[in-house]
Amino acid sequence: MSYPREESIQRAMETFWKKGYLGTGMRDLQAALDKRPGSIYSAFGNKEGLYLEVLNSYTQRLNSQILDVVESQSPLDELRRFLCIPLSMDDSSMHKVQCLIIKTQADWTELPDNVQRALQTSSELLRHSFQKIILKAQSIGELGENIQTNRAATWLQGQFIALRTLAAGMENPADIEWMVDKIIGDLPNNWEE
Amino acid sequence: MSYPREESIQRAMETFWKKGYLGTGMRDLQAALDKRPGSIYSAFGNKEGLYLEVLNSYTQRLNSQILDVVESQSPLDELRRFLCIPLSMDDSSMHKVQCLIIKTQADWTELPDNVQRALQTSSELLRHSFQKIILKAQSIGELGENIQTNRAATWLQGQFIALRTLAAGMENPADIEWMVDKIIGDLPNNWEE
DNA sequence: CTCAACACTGAACGATCGTTCAAGATAAAA
DNA sequence: TTTTATCTTGAACGATCGTTCAGTGTTGAG
Numbered sequence: 478m479s480y481p482r483e484e485s486i487q488r489a490m491e492t493f494w495k496k497g498y499l500g501t502g503m504r505d506l507q508a509a510l511d512k513r514p515g516s517i518y519s520a521f522g523n524k525e526g527l528y529l530e531v532l533n534s535y536t537q538r539l540n541s542q543i544l545d546v547v548e549s550q551s552p553l554d555e556l557r558r559f560l561c562i563p564l565s566m567d568d569s570s571m572h573k574v575q576c577l578i579i580k581t582q583a584d585w586t587e588l589p590d591n592v593q594r595a596l597q598t599s600s601e602l603l604r605h606s607f608q609k610i611i612l613k614a615q616s617i618g619e620l621g622e623n624i625q626t627n628r629a630a631t632w633l634q635g636q637f638i639a640l641r642t643l644a645a646g647m648e649n650p651a652d653i654e655w656m657v658d659k660i661i662g663d664l665p666n667n668w669e670e
Numbered sequence: 671m672s673y674p675r676e677e678s679i680q681r682a683m684e685t686f687w688k689k690g691y692l693g694t695g696m697r698d699l700q701a702a703l704d705k706r707p708g709s710i711y712s713a714f715g716n717k718e719g720l721y722l723e724v725l726n727s728y729t730q731r732l733n734s735q736i737l738d739v740v741e742s743q744s745p746l747d748e749l750r751r752f753l754c755i756p757l758s759m760d761d762s763s764m765h766k767v768q769c770l771i772i773k774t775q776a777d778w779t780e781l782p783d784n785v786q787r788a789l790q791t792s793s794e795l796l797r798h799s800f801q802k803i804i805l806k807a808q809s810i811g812e813l814g815e816n817i818q819t820n821r822a823a824t825w826l827q828g829q830f831i832a833l834r835t836l837a838a839g840m841e842n843p844a845d846i847e848w849m850v851d852k853i854i855g856d857l858p859n860n861w862e863e
Numbered sequence: 864c865t866c867a868a869c870a871c872t873g874a875a876c877g878a879t880c881g882t883t884c885a886a887g888a889t890a891a892a893a
Numbered sequence: 894t895t896t897t898a899t900c901t902t903g904a905a906c907g908a909t910c911g912t913t914c915a916g917t918g919t920t921g922a923g
Contacts, residue, residue: 655821708873
């Protein structure tokens, strides 16, 4: 093994992130990892297996960022900072603006069953962590108790999706930082029916 | 010609909508149109040409729905109705929940240049129509004059994206109708900086 | 009926897809 | 040094990809 398994996963993540699951060919991965097909297949089984490890690594990283928000003293301030992260990407990393999970979800019907399930699981994990943010903010009084935390978590995930998707389509993602402020401002309101 | 060109486009739309641009093969389209490759190529040039006509047709339909909102007496009420449309899809049409444009945008880097440009143009057209909704609502007093209409249009497009994407990932899209009410409720607020 | 015009057919092309596998390289244990 | 276990190599496989084209069928004008 010329370099550790983890580096292969990170290199593969770059490729899947840039080209999507369907758009990425094994030959793209062979070039990215600088390995021949046999090495990749013996290490990860197949394209699907490699992607599942990439997705798992990506999800854990994103989830730990969200959990950092939960642990902070002012969850709402830290949430604002978290949402701004992808808006300051340089041109060479523009493909990292969009969330890898959302990007892959778009090809839903054409994905292997295991990938579909893994995406669902990742999505639920992140929503659950968003819910923890709401609960933490309520517990320290930054948000009222009237908010239905499960709905707020789904809504927050939706805002995350909107922000990432809009930013990915702009020449300068930083131009929608104002939307982060609106999200934080809208979070406490309009939860009654 | 056994049936009009427009029907070919509608059938192709079903396929592209379900499987995405990369996920759709010419053989899928041959089956959907019940035509052999030569017929399709003589009528549309190639896969890209057929998709461009599909995208154009889709965009016009969606845009006219938005313009209907602009023309209505109560734009905000009609906007609520417009946003709810995809949330009441039966199981056989679940793939129509997600917006075709957003779905295709996910594969961005792997798409032909003409498709990239067409998606950009469609996206801008719809944002412009969203802006007309804001302006109309302001003109009849449903919204205050303090709102920056271009930002509100982008925000509204983002909410549209969030709603469609969340709904597409749920077993029952109708379960997030509450979010439409929150969107309408959030629209007038938090536009000052 | 004739003939030009046009849409349609379907076998086939070269390219690329994900994947396999026998053989070679490498390094630690014996 | 030999053995054993592990990792790597790269040619090659069958399947599928988008696309082409010579031939067939259909239609309406003269």
